[in-house]
Structure formats: C-alpha cells, structure tokens
Amino acid sequence: QLQLQESGPGLVKPSETLSLTCILSGGSISSRNHYWGWIRQPPGQALEWVGSIYHTGSIYYNPSLKGRVRVLLDTSKNQFSLNLYSVTAADTAVYFCARGGATNSFELWGQGTLVTVSA
Amino acid sequence: DIQMTQSPSTLSAFVGDRVTITCRASQSVSTWLAWYQQKPGKAPKLLISEASTLEGGVPSRFSGSGSGTEFTLTISSLQPDDFATYYCQQYNRFCTFGGGTKVE
Numbered sequence: 001q002l003q004l005q006e007s008g009p010g011l012v013k014p015s016e017t018l019s020l021t022c023i024l025s026g027g028s029i030s031s032r033n034h035y036w037g038w039i040r041q042p043p044g045q046a047l048e049w050v051g052s053i054y055h056t057g058s059i060y061y062n063p064s065l066k067g068r069v070r071v072l073l074d075t076s077k078n079q080f081s082l083n084l085y086s087v088t089a090a091d092t093a094v095y096f097c098a099r100g101g102a103t104n105s106f107e108l109w110g111q112g113t114l115v116t117v118s119a
Numbered sequence: 120d121i122q123m124t125q126s127p128s129t130l131s132a133f134v135g136d137r138v139t140i141t142c143r144a145s146q147s148v149s150t151w152l153a154w155y156q157q158k159p160g161k162a163p164k165l166l167i168s169e170a171s172t173l174e175g176g177v178p179s180r181f182s183g184s185g186s187g188t189e190f191t192l193t194i195s196s197l198q199p200d201d202f203a204t205y206y207c208q209q210y211n212r213f214c215t216f217g218g219g220t221k222v223e
Contacts, residue, residue, distance in 0.1 A: 046216055046218045046219045047155075047216040049208075049213070049216060060212060062213065062214075063213070064120075096162055096163075103169050103172065104151050104153070104168075104169075105153035105165055105168040105210070106208070107165050109162035109163060
C-alpha cells in the first residue's frame with residue numbers, strides 16, 4: 001500500500017533547525033512521474049507550500065521562507081527531508097509531506113506531524 | 120508571486136444544498152488548479168486536478184470549472200460527509216494555496 005510517513009522532533013527551540021524526514025513505502029521515490037513536496041499548516045490556519053523537489057534535481061522553495069529552507073532527496077533510503085533553519089514561533093505548524101504528479105497537484109499525503117517551536 | 124483568493128471563507132449550508140466556492144488567481148494559471156478537501160486533524164484529500172478533472176473515487180456531485188484566473192468548485196447536493204474545509208491550489212513553478220473555505 002502506497003504510503004508517506006513523516007518523522008522528526010515534535011519540539012524545536014527558537015533559532016535552531018527543524019529537521020523532518022518523509023519515507024515512502026509501497027513505491028519508489030525515484031519515480032520519474034512524480035515530485036515530492038512539503039506543505040505546512042499553522043494551527044487553525046491555511047495550508048502553506050514549503051518546497052518541492054523533482055527527480056531531475058530541480059528544487060523550488062516558497063520565496064517567503066527567504067533561504068531558510070532546504071529539501072533533499074535520498075533515493076537510497078526511499079525518503080526525502082526538510083531542513084528549516086533559524087526557526088521562530090511562526091514556524092509552529094503541522095508539516096505534511098506529499099507526492100505530486102503530472103497534474104501538478106498533490107495526490108498522496110502523509111498524515112502530518114506537529115512541530116512546535118518553543119524554548 | 121501568484122496569490123489565490125478564495126470566497127467565501129465560511130459557508131453555511133444544509134444537506135441537499137448546491138454549494139459553490141470561488142477561487143481567484145492574481146494572474147493566469149491556465150488550468151493548473153486543484154481543489155482539496157480537509158477534515159479536522161486529517162491530511163488534505165485531492166478532489167479535482169487541472170481545474171475540472173475529478174480524481175478517482177471522488178463522488179460525481181463534486182465538479183470544478185474555470186481557467187485563467189477564476190475557478191469554481193461546485194457540490195451539486197451537499198451530503199453530511201461534505202462538511203469540511205476546501206482549499207484551492209495553483210501551480211506555476213511555485214505553488215500557492217488559497218485561504219480555505221469552511222463549509223458548515
């Protein structure tokens with residue numbers, strides 16, 4: 001069964017780095033027909049796209065994150081990761097990983113993981 | 120950056136009602152527009168891609184239309200399972216979500 005699962009610390013201190021991993025089971029993350037993305041949702045707020053990575057190596061980030069974000073693909077482990085640097089309380093959110101396809105929409109989602117930024 | 124504006128932000132309706140949600144883009148996104156349904160504590164679910172293509176398993180009471188800068192999601196006859204928040208999303212190299220419409 002095709003599934004995405006996020007993992008990582010649920011609590012990060014201000015100014016530190018938020019690091020999450022998303023592992024794909026039941027399929028290959030090397031698929032040429034898909035790309036991989038991170039989307040976040042602050043409590044009670046709307047969805048916000050964080051970034052996407054393609055098998056070609058192309059990576060796109062939300063400009064509002066101003067260079068604080070990095071997404072990596074690890075085909076050997078069938079997973080991709082998110083690093084968000086210099087976090088503040090405004091980065092507190094549920095972080096979802098997702099798979100995008102040819103229709104440029106996110107067709108498969110992880111369950112999401114809550115990350116709280118607090119001292 | 121392309122901004123996506125959804126209206127209304129909240130919609131009150133009854134079972135059986137026809138419901139329409141609008142999404143406007145600040146510039147043309149062609150038909151690179153998707154609609155999602157999200158229930159509390161759950162991940163979003165893709166309903167419609169490319170503005171009007173219904174995803175597999177999604178009931179036919181859902182439909183999408185539009186191109187360019189104006190799009191609509193219509194639920195022809197609201198069912199109890201449809202009370203949720205709906206988001207539009209555009210793709211134009213970068214990705215942007217609308218602010219959401221809560222159907223209550």
